[in-house]
Amino acid sequence: MDVRKDVSPHGQWSSRWIYFLAATGSAVGLGNIWKFPYITGVYGGGAFVIVYLGCILLIGLPLLIAEAAIGRRARHSPAASLMTIARAEGRRYPRAWGAVGWLAALAGFLILSFYTVIAGWVVYYTLAALEGAFTQRSAVEITALFESHVARPWVVLAYSTGFLVATMVCVGLGVRRGLEASLRFSMPVLILLLVVLVIYATIEGDFAAGLQFLFRPDFSALTWPVVLVAMGHAFFSLGLGAGTMIIYGAYLPGTSSLPRTALEISLADTAVAMLAGLALFPIVFAHGLEPGVGPQLVFVTVPIAFGQMPGGVLIGTAFFLMLALAAFTSAISTIEPLMTTVVERFGCSRRQAACWLGAAVWLVSLGTVGSFSWWSEPLLFNRTAFELIDFLASNLMLPAGGLLVALFVGWLTVGDGWRGALLERSELSFRAWYWVLRYITPLGIAAVLIAALTGRT
Numbered sequence: 001m002d003v004r005k006d007v008s009p010h011g012q013w014s015s016r017w018i019y020f021l022a023a024t025g026s027a028v029g030l031g032n033i034w035k036f037p038y039i040t041g042v043y044g045g046g047a048f049v050i051v052y053l054g055c056i057l058l059i060g061l062p063l064l065i066a067e068a069a070i071g072r073r074a075r076h077s078p079a080a081s082l083m084t085i086a087r088a089e090g091r092r093y094p095r096a097w098g099a100v101g102w103l104a105a106l107a108g109f110l111i112l113s114f115y116t117v118i119a120g121w122v123v124y125y126t127l128a129a130l131e132g133a134f135t136q137r138s139a140v141e142i143t144a145l146f147e148s149h150v151a152r153p154w155v156v157l158a159y160s161t162g163f164l165v166a167t168m169v170c171v172g173l174g175v176r177r178g179l180e181a182s183l184r185f186s187m188p189v190l191i192l193l194l195v196v197l198v199i200y201a202t203i204e205g206d207f208a209a210g211l212q213f214l215f216r217p218d219f220s221a222l223t224w225p226v227v228l229v230a231m232g233h234a235f236f237s238l239g240l241g242a243g244t245m246i247i248y249g250a251y252l253p254g255t256s257s258l259p260r261t262a263l264e265i266s267l268a269d270t271a272v273a274m275l276a277g278l279a280l281f282p283i284v285f286a287h288g289l290e291p292g293v294g295p296q297l298v299f300v301t302v303p304i305a306f307g308q309m310p311g312g313v314l315i316g317t318a319f320f321l322m323l324a325l326a327a328f329t330s331a332i333s334t335i336e337p338l339m340t341t342v343v344e345r346f347g348c349s350r351r352q353a354a355c356w357l358g359a360a361v362w363l364v365s366l367g368t369v370g371s372f373s374w375w376s377e378p379l380l381f382n383r384t385a386f387e388l389i390d391f392l393a394s395n396l397m398l399p400a401g402g403l404l405v406a407l408f409v410g411w412l413t414v415g416d417g418w419r420g421a422l423l424e425r426s427e428l429s430f431r432a433w434y435w436v437l438r439y440i441t442p443l444g445i446a447a448v449l450i451a452a453l454t455g456r457t
Helices: 016-027 030-042 046-074 078-088 094-130 139-150 153-172 175-204 207-215 224-237 244-250 258-286 295-308 312-346 350-371 385-411 415-422 427-439 441-454
Strands: none
Touching (some): 016 244, 030 046, 030 312, 046 244, 046 258, 078 312, 139 153
């Protein structure tokens, strides 16, 4: 049975281009910009890129298409969309599939609770770079700057609260006046800043060393654990499992081919991550610094380089502003699935839901703030509150939600029911997508989930 509707009650993107910006902005976040270039260089360079692209094609892309198709077919929140389609397909226990949508939305809620804290660090560093705080500072001084900042809970909380308020105001304004309006500005500026940084790195940095670190193929580094890393990053880098692509698909006008658009999003996400590496590592190597991963790379290593290079104040400010925009586009997409779920479930307005959810995220974020200051002792399983929330949401809830969605679309619904949602004219492409989604994608996600549970990645 076809349950497709023309327009979601929550709104609609004005064009396919805006959907592309929104989905790409959701995928391009802090972790993607600082993690992908590093793991590419460490795990085999060009050889890792080949494996990663294969994982995108076999795991990320099919699931991205499936999630967007669920949203376009039912035009509701993740929970309501899954439940509606389950009923239309005659499945037993449709409410259980609605619970899968709640699981995905709640994962996004938990991620935002610590993401907003890290984004607050980025905002602080943007202002610090503008003030010249990194100029001629030693590695010890830059490290002390970072450690002293995260150890001041009230300062950290002030910046994270400001970022959270901006996020909730945006989603509270709705699809056109909030999400779309912000994306029209933030994504082009983000890309422009990234291109400027790459050009600067080409001129002032050791571009040959950065290029070699990122893309020199080393097939001897491709072990099974490395393949698992590629699988996991292919899944997480596209923002899958959190319901974002379901609700963004619900806003997509019904005239575009989902497979083609999803492929463009996947390629754009990968291209941005590679450009970030070309902007970062030539500068790092030019100043004799060691590349690091995560906070160390962004908040210690790179500021040291900015403090030593000509024009470091301007370039450093541009870099952290770019990161702040990436964090913002990801943050609004992370909370949007739960926003629509709450609106539908409780019949409230978007502004009311934004206030309630913002307050809830703020309260949970206190655990992450405290993990770096007053509450730094392990809470459970030798993990701090931040590490527990991160592990629960990122390592368990997201892959579990993605796996269930793949099984739902691939095995528990009729394949022909998805033709109208995909708008794919090629019968061969449709059959290839459906076969991969049924047989390959679930195995890949299950491997990522098992690796997380057993601590093998």
